[in-house]
Amino acid sequence: MHGAVKVPKDVIDGLRTQGFKLTNARRAIVEVLCARSMPVSVAELIAELAKRGARADKTTVYREILFMQERGIVDQVQFGDRVKRYEFRDDGHHHHLVCVECGVVVDVPLENDLEAAEKVIERKTGYAITRHSLEFFGVCPDCR
Amino acid sequence: MHGAVKVPKDVIDGLRTQGFKLTNARRAIVEVLCARSMPVSVAELIAELAKRGARADKTTVYREILFMQERGIVDQVQFGDRVKRYEFRDDGHHHHLVCVECGVVVDVPLENDLEAAEKVIERKTGYAITRHSLEFFGVCPDCR
DNA sequence: TTGACAAATGCAACTGAGTTGCATTATATT
DNA sequence: AATATAATGCAACTCAGTTGCATTTGTCAA
Numbered sequence: 183m184h185g186a187v188k189v190p191k192d193v194i195d196g197l198r199t200q201g202f203k204l205t206n207a208r209r210a211i212v213e214v215l216c217a218r219s220m221p222v223s224v225a226e227l228i229a230e231l232a233k234r235g236a237r238a239d240k241t242t243v244y245r246e247i248l249f250m251q252e253r254g255i256v257d258q259v260q261f262g263d264r265v266k267r268y269e270f271r272d273d274g275h276h277h278h279l280v281c282v283e284c285g286v287v288v289d290v291p292l293e294n295d296l297e298a299a300e301k302v303i304e305r306k307t308g309y310a311i312t313r314h315s316l317e318f319f320g321v322c323p324d325c326r
Numbered sequence: 327m328h329g330a331v332k333v334p335k336d337v338i339d340g341l342r343t344q345g346f347k348l349t350n351a352r353r354a355i356v357e358v359l360c361a362r363s364m365p366v367s368v369a370e371l372i373a374e375l376a377k378r379g380a381r382a383d384k385t386t387v388y389r390e391i392l393f394m395q396e397r398g399i400v401d402q403v404q405f406g407d408r409v410k411r412y413e414f415r416d417d418g419h420h421h422h423l424v425c426v427e428c429g430v431v432v433d434v435p436l437e438n439d440l441e442a443a444e445k446v447i448e449r450k451t452g453y454a455i456t457r458h459s460l461e462f463f464g465v466c467p468d469c470r
Numbered sequence: 471t472t473g474a475c476a477a478a479t480g481c482a483a484c485t486g487a488g489t490t491g492c493a494t495t496a497t498a499t500t
Numbered sequence: 501a502a503t504a505t506a507a508t509g510c511a512a513c514t515c516a517g518t519t520g521c522a523t524t525t526g527t528c529a530a
Contacts, residue, residue: 203477203526224516239480244517246478260404262459264488264516279453290447303434303462309423311464315406318447320455347497347506368487383509388488390507408487408516 190216193255210236211246212255212270220287221259221267221278261287261317277316283325290318334360337399354380355390356399356414364431365403365411365422405431405461421460427469434462 190212194204214230215222222230224243231238238246247268250256256268261280276289300311334356338348358374359366366374368387375382382390391412394400400412405424420433444455 198527201477201527205478205526207479240516241481241518242479258406260406262402262404264408264410266408266516279447279451279455281453282456288451290451292443292447299436300462303423303436304464307423307432307434308467309425309462309464310470311423311462312426313464314460314462316458316460318444318453318455318458320448320453320457323452326454342498345498345506349496349507351508384487385489385510386508393507410487 197253206236207231207238207242208246210234210238211243211250215256215268215270218269221261221269223265223267225265227268259315259317261285262319277318279318279320281322281325282319283321286322286324288322292316341397350380351375351382351386352390354378354382355387355394359400359412359414362413363433365405365413367409367411369409371412403459403461405429406463421462423462423464425466425469426463427465430466430468432466436460 190209193212194209197208198204210231211227214227214234224240224247227243227247228238228240231243247256251258251268255271257271259267259269259278261267261278274291276291279288279290281287296314296316300314303309304311334353337356338353341352342348354375355371358371358378368384368391371387371391372382372384375387391400395402395412398415401415403411403413403422405411405422418435420435423432423434425431440458440460444458447453448455
């Protein structure tokens with residue numbers, strides 16, 4: 183359901199040529215984000231890092247995530263609770279389908295093109311639209 | 327750009343016939359929500375209530391909002407920060423266009439039907455979809 | 471290899487949105 | 501007016517996320 187996943191090495195190399203450093207935390211965070219099929223919270227990320235023997239302080243993780251967001255490597259999503267979740271930005275823009283019972287998240291590519299809708303909205307409103315977020319909520323087959 | 331706004335009186339009367347009480351806070355909260363053209367945070371709601379001489383504790387406001395959400399009177403939206411915002415549910419389902427500079431929010435009716443998309447997703451995934459949230463982000467004409 | 475500089479880190483203290491328990495008050499009903 | 505229960509306010513709490521600052525680490529040039 184995904185497009186090709188950008189391999190961590192590309193990301194890391196890209197950063198290095200821009201004068202940023204390859205640290206243990208950075209490498210591990212990119213790895214975890216790529217390995218995950220659904221958006222991860224910072225708390226989950228820290229737990230996963232610890233499991234892999236790459237402990238990192240929450241401040242570090244928050245800063246790293248912000249850093250990656252600013253560079254378009256990571257996207258933020260919100261599912262209605264107070265936690266922000268993050269996911270690696272792959273090539274194919276997709277949306278999310280969240281089970282309100284168990285919380286599992288699957289991707290929805292949605293061929294119905296919202297990019298066209300954005301164009302129309304821009305023309306009507308005069309806004310310069312930079313992004314949109316679309317999440318569907320429902321009950322998954324296992325929880326019905 | 328809105329559908330007809332349900333008048334507060336209808337809502338209040340509906341609740342009263344179900345055994346709930348008409349309190350100052352409840353009346354004032356409904357009024358403020360109806361008067362607003364964009365989603366309101368609890369902090370803003372409290373400030374607005376105070377201005378109208380209807381002070382209410384934040385606990386009261388949170389509980390009242392939850393009460394109204396459970397009854398489909400109010401919808402929650404999230405715009406990427408950690409604050410939840412609420413709006414009166416009007417008849418025409420719409421989406422939001424948020425200016426990332428000044429924060430102003432306008433409604434987007436979006437004729438492009440996502441309900442049809444939901445049907446397709448339900449058939450493909452086996453989920454029972456209950457709702458979706460769609461927000462557009464960009465820069466408004468005044469901020470460009 | 472080493473020294474220097476900037477990037478990155480960890481810690482502690484903080485912020486602020488949202489929640490919970492409980493005793494009290496207000497509203498509707500009889 | 502008495503009763504039942506919905507609604508309220510307060511204080512204390514939770515916890516995601518932030519900030520300041522001193523320290524460490526990665527990179528690169530000499």
